[in-house]
Amino acid sequence: MKITHHLDDATLVAYAAGTLGEAHRVVVAAHAAMCGDCRTAIRAAERVGGMLLEDQDASAVSDTCRAATLASLDGVTRAVPRRGKPSGELPLPLASVLGERGLPGVKWKTKAPGIAKADISLSPGARTHLQLLRIAPGKALPDHGHGGGELTLVLKGSYSDHTGRYGAGDVADLDEDIEHAPRVDSDVECICLVATEAPTRFKSIWARLAQPFVGI
Numbered sequence: 493m494k495i496t497h498h499l500d501d502a503t504l505v506a507y508a509a510g511t512l513g514e515a516h517r518v519v520v521a522a523h524a525a526m527c528g529d530c531r532t533a534i535r536a537a538e539r540v541g542g543m544l545l546e547d548q549d550a551s552a553v554s555d556t557c558r559a560a561t562l563a564s565l566d567g568v569t570r571a572v573p574r575r576g577k578p579s580g581e582l583p584l585p586l587a588s589v590l591g592e593r594g595l596p597g598v599k600w601k602t603k604a605p606g607i608a609k610a611d612i613s614l615s616p617g618a619r620t621h622l623q624l625l626r627i628a629p630g631k632a633l634p635d636h637g638h639g640g641g642e643l644t645l646v647l648k649g650s651y652s653d654h655t656g657r658y659g660a661g662d663v664a665d666l667d668e669d670i671e672h673a674p675r676v677d678s679d680v681e682c683i684c685l686v687a688t689e690a691p692t693r694f695k696s697i698w699a700r701l702a703q704p705f706v707g708i
């Protein structure tokens with residue numbers, strides 16, 4: 493698998509520090525399961541985080557706080573995604589949230605001709621959203637912006653927009669000020685895993701999908 497689009501440094505550091513929301517953690521782990529470069533970067537970020545804590549002035553951080561933080565870093569280290577070994581076609585971190593039936597068990601909801609989505613359940617109280625998006629060949633999403641920190645991982649097929657071409661394993665880690673209009677350019681449907689933080693802006697995409705210009 494040739495991966496050309498990777499996670500931003502800021503996202504890798506946030507993952508290593510344990511500050512990402514649940515949906516984003518799943519997308520990062522799923523990409524890292526397929527990408528040796530990002531696995532290496534996550535481990536490096538964890539080491540830097542650990543060293544910074546060790547260097548802290550003792551008066552600035554109480555022993556209890558430091559011990560707790562180091563302990564939580566240990567937890568993160570254990571959470572470093574392992575390499576590949578996909579379950580079926582899926583990276584393990586995604587397979588584990590989809591449950592036993594995997595992709596065939598996903599309940600798709602058609603949003604517009606050739607465009608469907610499925611919500612993936614996370615922990616109760618999760619403040620981020622994880623969804624699968626399935627788009628038929630040749631279809632495009634309306635031009636849209638991104639609520640803070642949207643991550644999109646391509647699982648199958650490919651799409652293009654003005655930022656490049658995204659195939660299986662590629663991740664779009666777009667700044668929130670980027671507007672784009674992705675169009676599926678593969679012969680097969682494109683399936684993406686999407687983590688979002690801001691449901692209102694994401695909902696607006698779905699509202700706009702109902703407009704007649706979709707799929708031209």
Ligand SMILES: [Zn+2]
Pocket residue numbers: 495497498499523524527528529530531
């Ligand atoms: Zn990567």
